[in-house]
Amino acid sequence: MSKIEVDKVDPQSGTALEIGTSGDTITVPTGAGLTVVDEVKTNKISPATGVAFALGDSGDTFTIPSGATIVNSGTATGFGGGTNTPAFEAYVAASTTALPDNTAQKIEFDTEVYDTDGCYDKDTNYRFTPTTAGKYFVYSYLYLDSNADNMKEIGARIYKNGAEENRMLINFDSGYGEGGSAITFSTIDFNGSSDYVEIYGIVDTVDNNDAEIYGDSSDRYTVFGAYRIIT
């Protein structure tokens, strides 16, 4: 028998229907569609020809229910993931800079922890100029030290392209601090070519004397870093 034409196949008895035997190949040819309205159970889905396999069409939604797990052992693309680079972090290795009273001074972070794409200049301008456009999380903390209990305020500021982007400030009121960490952070857009950021520190001392930007070669007290945000 080479061909059967029927409109419906039902179990001869009970509710189970089996098609073929182990080793058989059941083929639905090109142009023919197979519609299963309810659940399909299988251990593997593979391309019929070649190596490409499409799941659904534009506008379709596939839901992974709560409690289910997807395990990826291959390469996943187009899911919005990726690496947060360019990225860098650098710190001040030695307390060498005198910070003048009430003057926003550029901080020279001279030692890199990492610099994935060589976008941070640790030798001359102490600025981060990422070569990939996008949003970046930029952060810094500065340990400012006076050894004189004379600090009224300390602050850290991010400058983008030479202009102040934000300022964060700690006010010691009348308590006057001997030292403390000024922290600043922001999400900043970069054009991937000319845009750059730098960090400035500022201190207001009650006796108008200079303060110290504290650096250390083993512990990182004064740090500047940034990384690209995956959007």
Add this chain to the structure above:
Amino acid sequence: MASLSNKIRQYVEAEVDFKKDVLLQDDRIAGVSKPYIKEWNLDIAKPTDAQLDALEDEANAKEALNTILNNRRKAYPTIADQLDDIYHNGIDGWKATIKLTKDKYPK
């Protein structure tokens, strides 16, 4: 050398808001510290370098005085201890205590 902030205070002859009225900056170009006036938002004219240089001695004297006052502030007993001193030793006793610090850091 007097700080630029203090020279400006001497020039203005008043306290200055360095977050709004006058913004000072130091870009440390080539690693050299050279503070300058980034923004001047006061009604009186922005001073020239020569005008500021002329205030060097005055500003140094003010800084020296501020250092003395800060040293005294740190050396004085706490307010609670001073009140206790007055309670037990009277005003004269308290004044004697305060004088120790004033003599240690004379103007």
